[in-house]
Amino acid sequence: MTGFVSFVSSGPGDPELLTLKAVDRLGRADAVLFDDLSSGPILSHVREGADLVGVGKRAGRASPQQDHVSQLLVDYARTGARVVRLKSGDAGLFGRLEEEITALRDAGIGFEIVPGVPSPCAAAAAAGIPLTRRLTARRVQFLTGADVSGGLPADLNLAALADPHATTVIFMGRRTFHDLAGHLTAAGLPPDTPALLAEGVATADQRLWRGTLAALAERLSGVEAGGPPALILYGPLAQGDGDA
Ligand SMILES: C[S@@+](CC[C@H](N)C(=O)[O-])C[C@H]1O[C@@H](n2cnc3c(N)ncnc32)[C@H](O)[C@@H]1O
Known part of the structure; x- marks a missing residue:
């Protein structure tokens, strides 16, 4: 059973700047992997019981390696989960999106990109x-x-x-x-x-x-x-x- 990954753009921070599609995907996800700039009130749209995984830089802690984040996405999707990879602003701008897409393609996992407010x-x-x-x-x-x-x-x-x-x-x-x-x-x-x-x-x-x-x-x-x-x-x- 293979899951599916939605790369969801969270906009700059104000939850009112989320798109309707972003809110929909957050509400249906089994797991949400989020960056620091995509945290806070935006995460209130995630359904209860979903896994919430911070993969950004935290105060004083080094950022997880990009390979590790890509592998996490693949591992979650392989459990059959609906995965949201939440990225700030628009996911396609300075967000290492390409590396994560490549990992999914190599693993044969389907994905979509939900654009957002840069x-x-x-x-x-x-x-x-x-x-x-x-x-x-x-x-x-x-x-x-x-x-x-x-x-x-x-x-x-x-x-x-x-x-x-x-x-x-x-x-x-x-x-x-x-x-x-x-x-x-x-x-x-x-x-x-x-x-x-x-x-x-x-x-x-x-x-x-x-x-x-x-x-x-x-x-x-x-x-x-x-x-x-x-x-x-x-x-x-x-x-x-x-x-x-
Ligand atoms: C990794 S990049 C991601 C950019 C994001 N994809 C976008 O479309 O805005 C992070 C950088 O984007 C800028 N940025 C993102 N959100 C911001 C915000 N709310 N206010 C000011 N700068 C922001 C800053 O330069 C920050 O260091």
């Missing part, structure tokens, strides 16, 4: 701005600010990242932003380019800060790892409702 869309909404602007931001680009070692990726496309006509969103980039901003200004992006730091978007701890690229680089200089999840947006951002 955190950049929720951050822009919280700040009261669009991600695109008709004449000034015709392109949006998503970047991870950290490579596997946690440092700034070495193969940055600086021509694209310093494009003044794009809105750029950086995931996991708080600690490396000071360095990145130096590369961006050296590549010609004006230091007074508007920037937004969005922390804990759509959670009770949401904090927004608006300023310039240069001021944000200064603010994040020497910042330690950890803290709430954060996104950095820069580019021709519209006027919005940020706190600063």
Whole structure:
């Protein structure tokens, strides 16, 4: 008997941003494997008696190895269980989805992907701005600010990242932003380019800060790892409702 895995996107944190399909899959699952950013009130939709397995980084504890998470998914599905693999934002963005899909395919286990609200869309909404602007931001680009070692990726496309006509969103980039901003200004992006730091978007701890690229680089200089999840947006951002 082989089970089935639903990769379910949990959105950025607010349970009201779950899709109806996500709520349905959570309510019917026998086992839910969840990341830290997909925990809290979102899990109230899981039915009583289902196995709840945290597979994310916890305070001070190392994250389980990706292979271990993939193997857990396969093992649960092989018991015939309906498994939900819950991932924050949209499951297809910076979520190691491909590795888990490959493990399921290799094991002959069926799966579906339930899309969800990506955190950049929720951050822009919280700040009261669009991600695109008709004449000034015709392109949006998503970047991870950290490579596997946690440092700034070495193969940055600086021509694209310093494009003044794009809105750029950086995931996991708080600690490396000071360095990145130096590369961006050296590549010609004006230091007074508007920037937004969005922390804990759509959670009770949401904090927004608006300023310039240069001021944000200064603010994040020497910042330690950890803290709430954060996104950095820069580019021709519209006027919005940020706190600063
Ligand atoms: C492993 S990635 C997953 C991204 C997710 N798939 C998405 O669509 O948002 C985790 C990173 O996404 C960003 N992130 C996710 N949820 C967030 C939130 N509620 N507020 C701010 N940033 C968030 C942060 O950069 C965080 O370090």
